[in-house]
Each structure stands twice: as C-alpha cells, then as structure tokens.
Amino acid sequence: MIMLRHVILLLTVSLSLTFDSVVPAQVPMSKRIEHFDEYFGVRVHDPYRWLEDDVRESDDVAEWVKVENEYTQDFLKTIPERSEINARLTELWDYEKFGTPFKAGGRLYFYKNDGLQNQYVLYVQGPDDAEPRVLIDPNEWSQDGTVALGGTSYSDDGRYLAYGIQDAGSDWRTWKIMEIESGRVLNDELSWIKFNTPSWTPDGEGFFYGRFPPPEDGAEFQNLNVNQAIYYHRVGDSQDDDLLIFHRPDQPEWGYSTSVTEDGRYLIITVHVGTDDRYRIFYKDLSNPLAMAVPLIRNFDNEYSFIGNDGTTFYFKTDLDAPLGRVIAIDINEASRQIEGGGEEPEVQVREVIPEQAEAIRDVTLVANLFVVESLKDAKTQVDIHRKSGDKLRSVEFPAIGSAYGFSGKSSDTETYYSFSSFTFPPTIYKYDMITGVSEQIRQAKVDFNPEDYEVKQVFYESKDGTRVPMFISHKRGLKLDGENPTLLYGYGGFNIPLTPSFSISRLAWMEMGGVYAVANLRGGGEYGEEWHKAGTKLSKQNVFDDFISAAEWLIDQKYTKTKRLAIQGGSNGGLLVGACMTQRPELFGACLPAVGVMDMLRFHKFTAGRYWVDDYGSSDNEEEFHSLYAYSPYHNIKEGTCYPPTMVSTADTDDRVVPGHSFKFAAALQNAQACDNPILIRIETKAGHGAGKPTSKVIEEIADHWAFLVKTLNFQPELKSKSSE
Structure with a gap:
C-alpha cells in the first residue's frame, strides 16, 4: 500500500507539476508502524508514534529530520524571490530597537538592539550616571546567538x-x-x-x-x-x-x-x-522566621492576581462575580478570623474597589499610589487611572488605535513608562507623569517605511452560529477589491490571550510586497473577558475553528482575495488552529503555515508543559472530552486521498513547550495522505525552541522562507524594494 502510494506520487509529480517543476522528484515517505491505542472502546491508529522520540536520543528521528529539512530546502532554493525577500527583511529589520524602560533599586533599565544584533542588550543608568552602560550583553555568550x-x-x-x-x-x-x-x-x-x-x-x-x-x-x-x-x-x-x-x-x-x-x-x-487564571493564594509573614504559609484563597474557582497591599489589606484583580474583571480588597486579619471559624472552604469576605466595567480588564498595577487599569475595547488598548478609593481619575490618551505595554513601578514612584504601537505605527516610548497625566515621547523607532502608504481598519463579521467577531485588516492604500490580492489570515484563539494591533517588521514586509494582512480575534482569546474565553475551550473548541473559517469566507466574499490567494498562519495554539481548519476545509485555503502546533490532541498532556493545557483543551482521559478532541485533532483527521493545500509546517528540535513530535507526526501523515501535487513541507529549526530567545538571524531566515513559500504557492508577483537589487 505504501509503496503503491509512493509510485503514484512519483508518477503524478513527473507528469503534471503545478509548481513549475520545483517539487523535488522524491517526496519523503515516513515509515509507519501498526500502533493502536484504545480510548473508551475506540481504537485509534498512531502509525507515526516513533516520531515522538527526542531527536537527540533517536538516530531514526535524527535521520528523518535531516531528510525532511533537505527536501524543504531543495524546494525553497528554487524560488528566485527568496534571496531578495531576505535582503529586504534584513534592511527593514536594521533599525535601533528599544524596550520599555523600567526602574528597579534606584536605577533605570532598558533593553536595546542596535539593529541586527541576535539578542537585545540590557542597559542600566544610575541617578548620577551621565550615560547608560551595558550591564548584560547576551551576544557575547554564543557565536550563533x-x-x-x-x-x-x-x-x-x-x-x-x-x-x-x-x-x-x-x-x-x-x-x-x-x-x-x-x-x-x-x-x-x-x-x-x-x-x-x-x-x-x-x-x-x-x-x-x-x-x-x-x-x-x-x-x-x-x-x-x-x-x-x-x-x-x-x-x-x-x-x-x-x-x-x-x-x-x-x-x-x-x-x-x-x-x-x-x-x-x-x-x-x-x-x-493549568493555564486558566484560577488561583489559590497563600501568604507568609516574613517578619516571623518561623511563620508558616497561610491559606487565603482555598479553591481554584476564580482568578486572584495580586496587585499590591496596604499593610494587611491585599488588593487583587479577580473575575469573582465579574467575568470582565474587577479590583477587590481583602483584609488578611479578617480573613484569618473567618477561616478559623469556618468550615473546610470558608468564603473570604471581599471589598470591591473598582467594579466591573464595560470592557475586559487585562492588568492592574499600583504606581504612585494609584491603580493603573489596562483593559481592551474591541481588542484595542484602553488605560484608566484610579485612586485607591476606586474612583476614576483620568484616562491615558493614545495617538492611534493600537496596543500599549508597560506602566510598571512602585507606589513611591511618580512616573512610569509605556510603549505604544500599531500595525502601521512604529514602536514609540513615552514617559508618563502619574501626577499630571502628561505623556512625554522619549523616542520612536525609525523604520524605513511611510505609514501614510498603508491603512488599517477593523471590521466585524458573523461566525457560523451568528457570533459577532472582530478582525483587523491592514494593507497598502488604494487596494482594489477584485479578489486577486494575496492575503495572510492570522489567528490564535485560546488561553485567554488577546491579539491586539502591534507593529511587526515581518507583517510590514508582507504588506510592502502587496499582501493583505488580517488578524481575527477569535473566541477562546481574551478580547472580551472570561465568557469569550470559555466559549472557545474544551467541548466548545470547535467555535474557534468556525470563527477562523468564517473570517476566511468573509475575506473571499468581500473580494479581498480568493481561495488560491488566501494563506492562513498561526503558532502554538494557533498552529493547532491552522491544522484543524485545513483538515476540516482543505478546499478553502491556498496555503497553510502551521508553526510549533499542538497537533495530537490525544497525547499532548503527556509531555513537558502539556498537562497545563487541559484547562483549555480538556483531556483524552475524560470520555466526553476524548470524543470532542478526537473529532478535531489535526493529526487524527488527516484523510488519505485528499488534496490538501500547500503547507509548510514549522517547528524546532529543542522546543520543550510543544514538543516537535506533534509537528513531525502531522507532517509525515500529511505527506502520506496527499492526493495532489501541492507541496507538503516541514521546516525544522536547529538549536531553537518554541520561539522565545530565537536570534535575529534565525528569525529573518524563517520569515524569508515563509514569504518565499507563499509567493510561490499563492502564485503572485511580489513588489520588492530591496536596495541591494537597485
């Protein structure tokens, strides 16, 4: 069966090449083993179980990685635009980047990258220092970054x-x-x-x-x-x-x-x-060396994120009786008396400080003895300043629709710092006076582009069940809605994480090439509080995929693009999103870029941090949740004889968050099942993990490979502005 399938593939490739003879003659065909697991009376085939082995410990897996990477590189080398895309990305990337400054121990700290340094450098400036100095330069720790x-x-x-x-x-x-x-x-x-x-x-x-x-x-x-x-x-x-x-x-x-x-x-x-914001809280009195940790919140029913204290009064951000969040105070002395006199799970009395608002509260800090409340209004940053009494003092004014980060500090500080950016608004750093409410611009990134050449809009579309879902769309001004535009649709939809407008060189390069960039704010994320999050978890996870598929259909219906020009992308939980959508609706997409994805939904909880994700996904150890997981698990829903869209899976050999076996198994199964000439590739980065800490050089190479893959598979001529080609 496998040999026959291999011969048919070779014959098809040699006779009719959709991609101008760029697909290598021999598609890798991974060995299969007859391995079955039984879940609640259901036998589940797992023929690529052997690819779960650690690449550092298994010669077979190491050889598989080598063959697959060679196959992928052979494909990418034939794309003439690849080098010019890489050159333009490098040019755009080469600007001074600054992190948001923060104070600690009487000094000011910030991160800086001169442009193409592999890692950001940590700088420090004391009150008597004329200039900041380098404190830690990680670029000195390794030659490859x-x-x-x-x-x-x-x-x-x-x-x-x-x-x-x-x-x-x-x-x-x-x-x-x-x-x-x-x-x-x-x-x-x-x-x-x-x-x-x-x-x-x-x-x-x-x-x-x-x-x-x-x-x-x-x-x-x-x-x-x-x-x-x-x-x-x-x-x-x-x-x-x-x-x-x-x-x-x-x-x-x-x-x-x-x-x-x-x-x-x-x-x-x-x-x-797990990953849900549901916490127990203990506290220990450090003035007494013999003091034990005392329980304050004794169940996992709600979020209790500690903000700060006034003596024995502790402040928390919570969703207790407030799905969009509020700020409460608990007197630990009073709580101790209640616990001593109560049952096993006494209800601690709380005092409301800032009530639930119309928008979802994402974070609260205490600076200058004031609460800084960061919330989201239709996935856009909103920041309000409140007194300790809870009364609103003022709102922070921002220059555009976008995202703000920072606002750290102590109660004794009178100023704080934040950065602001959007899809076409480069990162800008401000110092904010907590007393006067005045924002002073400190610096703005100098990027080689004109923001006026682009436009950003937010639209709302209906999902399969009628739910109203927001989506950001960015592109060059004067875009023609003729259904011919190469479009990249990005999503995540999980773990209460919102996708907000922010600046990205890779996305800028995509738009500069003539592409449309769309970000869908799916259920499962944190855009609208806990109810929005829960509507995309466990037995309701299919809502997330329906939201994403509906976003794709809307973009096609509104003539932004068409199937053959529409790519979808996501990483981690977003990789699962892409994997599930392309196996459910393979005919809808022109290309797919699932990265470091959770692809085997029956076994994810058996590796590293996977057990934490049961909060969002459920577990195959639970019968009802097993059936739900099995119904959409990307690896288990690949069907032989199906024409899947051109796909480049991405992962890394040292990813110990979402172990690479997920992507290995998914890619192997796709290559075996593919019934048409569309390429199925997997790009496996070496000496890299889930994403954090990846050096600039590797990031640029990866993005260049992705955009080159889309140029080829979506079949469009990119507008390239690399100065090296002039």
Whole structure:
C-alpha cells in the first residue's frame, strides 16, 4: 500500500507539476508502524508514534529530520524571490530597537538592539550616571546567538541582579547573580527552573524561587513538569543548601509563582494547576522566621492576581462575580478570623474597589499610589487611572488605535513608562507623569517605511452560529477589491490571550510586497473577558475553528482575495488552529503555515508543559472530552486521498513547550495522505525552541522562507524594494 502510494506520487509529480517543476522528484515517505491505542472502546491508529522520540536520543528521528529539512530546502532554493525577500527583511529589520524602560533599586533599565544584533542588550543608568552602560550583553555568550537572556529580578537595595540564561530556546533556565555596581558575576548557579521568576527579600540577602526536580537523563525536553517546590536561596550559598519553603507532594500538579510585597512584609504564593487564571493564594509573614504559609484563597474557582497591599489589606484583580474583571480588597486579619471559624472552604469576605466595567480588564498595577487599569475595547488598548478609593481619575490618551505595554513601578514612584504601537505605527516610548497625566515621547523607532502608504481598519463579521467577531485588516492604500490580492489570515484563539494591533517588521514586509494582512480575534482569546474565553475551550473548541473559517469566507466574499490567494498562519495554539481548519476545509485555503502546533490532541498532556493545557483543551482521559478532541485533532483527521493545500509546517528540535513530535507526526501523515501535487513541507529549526530567545538571524531566515513559500504557492508577483537589487 505504501509503496503503491509512493509510485503514484512519483508518477503524478513527473507528469503534471503545478509548481513549475520545483517539487523535488522524491517526496519523503515516513515509515509507519501498526500502533493502536484504545480510548473508551475506540481504537485509534498512531502509525507515526516513533516520531515522538527526542531527536537527540533517536538516530531514526535524527535521520528523518535531516531528510525532511533537505527536501524543504531543495524546494525553497528554487524560488528566485527568496534571496531578495531576505535582503529586504534584513534592511527593514536594521533599525535601533528599544524596550520599555523600567526602574528597579534606584536605577533605570532598558533593553536595546542596535539593529541586527541576535539578542537585545540590557542597559542600566544610575541617578548620577551621565550615560547608560551595558550591564548584560547576551551576544557575547554564543557565536550563533542561540543563548539568550531569559528573565531578570532586581534586589530592592540595588545590589544584585538575578538573571536567567536560556539555551537553544528551551524553557529551562539557569539562573545566575550579578553585582550590579561592579558587574561581577557571582558563583551562584541555580538549575531546573522554568515558568518562574525569583522574588528578592527586602534585605537583598536572597530570594524565593520555584524549581522542579531534576529530570531523568535524556528526558530533559520531554518529561512532564510536575512536583515544583518553592525554595529560598541565600546569596553565596550552593543550590544544594537552599531552604525548602513550600511544597505539596500530595499535589504534584500544583505550580507556583512568588512575589514579595513592596513593604517587604509578606511573601505571596500564587498556586495554579493549568493555564486558566484560577488561583489559590497563600501568604507568609516574613517578619516571623518561623511563620508558616497561610491559606487565603482555598479553591481554584476564580482568578486572584495580586496587585499590591496596604499593610494587611491585599488588593487583587479577580473575575469573582465579574467575568470582565474587577479590583477587590481583602483584609488578611479578617480573613484569618473567618477561616478559623469556618468550615473546610470558608468564603473570604471581599471589598470591591473598582467594579466591573464595560470592557475586559487585562492588568492592574499600583504606581504612585494609584491603580493603573489596562483593559481592551474591541481588542484595542484602553488605560484608566484610579485612586485607591476606586474612583476614576483620568484616562491615558493614545495617538492611534493600537496596543500599549508597560506602566510598571512602585507606589513611591511618580512616573512610569509605556510603549505604544500599531500595525502601521512604529514602536514609540513615552514617559508618563502619574501626577499630571502628561505623556512625554522619549523616542520612536525609525523604520524605513511611510505609514501614510498603508491603512488599517477593523471590521466585524458573523461566525457560523451568528457570533459577532472582530478582525483587523491592514494593507497598502488604494487596494482594489477584485479578489486577486494575496492575503495572510492570522489567528490564535485560546488561553485567554488577546491579539491586539502591534507593529511587526515581518507583517510590514508582507504588506510592502502587496499582501493583505488580517488578524481575527477569535473566541477562546481574551478580547472580551472570561465568557469569550470559555466559549472557545474544551467541548466548545470547535467555535474557534468556525470563527477562523468564517473570517476566511468573509475575506473571499468581500473580494479581498480568493481561495488560491488566501494563506492562513498561526503558532502554538494557533498552529493547532491552522491544522484543524485545513483538515476540516482543505478546499478553502491556498496555503497553510502551521508553526510549533499542538497537533495530537490525544497525547499532548503527556509531555513537558502539556498537562497545563487541559484547562483549555480538556483531556483524552475524560470520555466526553476524548470524543470532542478526537473529532478535531489535526493529526487524527488527516484523510488519505485528499488534496490538501500547500503547507509548510514549522517547528524546532529543542522546543520543550510543544514538543516537535506533534509537528513531525502531522507532517509525515500529511505527506502520506496527499492526493495532489501541492507541496507538503516541514521546516525544522536547529538549536531553537518554541520561539522565545530565537536570534535575529534565525528569525529573518524563517520569515524569508515563509514569504518565499507563499509567493510561490499563492502564485503572485511580489513588489520588492530591496536596495541591494537597485
């Protein structure tokens, strides 16, 4: 059967090439094994189970990766526009980039990239310094730029910086300590830390942090992440001597984040079991060395994100009785009395400070003794300033429709910083005076383009069930709605994460080439609060795919594009989105770019961080959820004899968030099932992970490959402006 299928493919390719003889003569055909699993009486075939093995531990998988990458590169090398696309991306990318400044320990910090540096450099400027100086330059850590700075934490006294080192894109971090004034790196080294940032004690002598037990040898990139515990590390000590602060061996799936209150009095322990914003809260009185961690919120029913405190009054952002979010206060002394006199799950009394608004609250910080409330209005940033009483003081005015980030600080600060950008508005940094409400522009990125050449609009369309869904559309001015425009539709739709308007060189390059860029704000995201999120999870996950398919149909109906000129793209959960939509409606799309996607929905929870995602997806261990997952799982819904659209799957060999076996199995099954000449490729990056920490050089190469693939498969002539070709 496999050999016959292989011969037919070879014959078809040799006789009728849709892509001008650019498809290599021999499509890789992966070996299949007769492996079956049974779920609630249903036998499920998994013929590519062997591709789940770690590429570093399996010679067979390593050889498979080599063959597939060669096949993909052979295809891409035949696209003449590829080098010019790469050159133009490099030109556009080559501008000074600045991160949003922030204060810590009496100094000002910011990240900067001169243009094409592989990693951003951390700068510091003290109150008496005339100019900022380099504090950490990760570009010196490796020749290829694959070692990155993966997190920072500053002691309040300004003496120390704890910083994480990320190697080859892995989620694992090794943490070190630096003396900020001298730049001297201490001997301290902490390992097996991920999804956690240290929290310093007010004396600057040490910090609290969470770590996992060391994984088995050879399983660092696949083992489930369980049994995290909180430790205290004293500066100068060995990690082996760190003091265990909090651990629940009876709850191996509990994960933790820590923060120390600004007054230094309390350690806040936030407990989570998945990706949902549903937390338990413990606190520890640091003024008493013998104090135990005290439970404050004793269930996982709602979100309780700690904002700050006034003595024993703790402020939280919560969705308790408020799906769009509100700010509440809890007096821990009163809560302790209630707990002592209550049952197993006493209801802690709360005081409302800022009530639920018309828009979904995304974040709240305390700066200058004022609440900075960041919310979304139809997926666009809105920021309001409130007094401690809860009364609204003012709104922050922004120059356009877009996204703002920053607004960090302490209660004693009188100013804060934020950055603002949109699809055609380059990143701009402002200093905001918390007393007067005046925003002062500090700098704006100087990018080689004219914003007036482009236009951005927001539209609303109806999904399959009549739900009104927003979508942003960006393109060159004067676009003709003739159905011929190459269009890239991007989506995510999960984990309460919103997609907001922001600036991107890759998207700018796409529009400059003549493309339309559309972003659909699907259910499952965080655009409209918890109800919008829940409407795209577990048994309702199909809503997300319906929203995306409806967006594609709307773009075609409105004459922006047509099927043969429409590409879809998404990464991680968005990779699942693309995989599900292309297997459900293969005839609708002209090309597909699923990246680092969750493709096997029956086994995702068995690897690394996958268990956290049960909150959004459900689990194949539950009978009802199994049937729902099996119905849309991209890997399991590939059908032999189907003509799938041209597809380039993307993943990386050291992705320990969504293990590459998902993409490996999906690509192998697609290549086996493909019934037409449309190419099925997989691009496997080496020494790279899920995306964070990827060096600039690799990012540009990857985007150039994607855009070249679309130029070829969507069959259009791009407008290229590379100065190197002039």
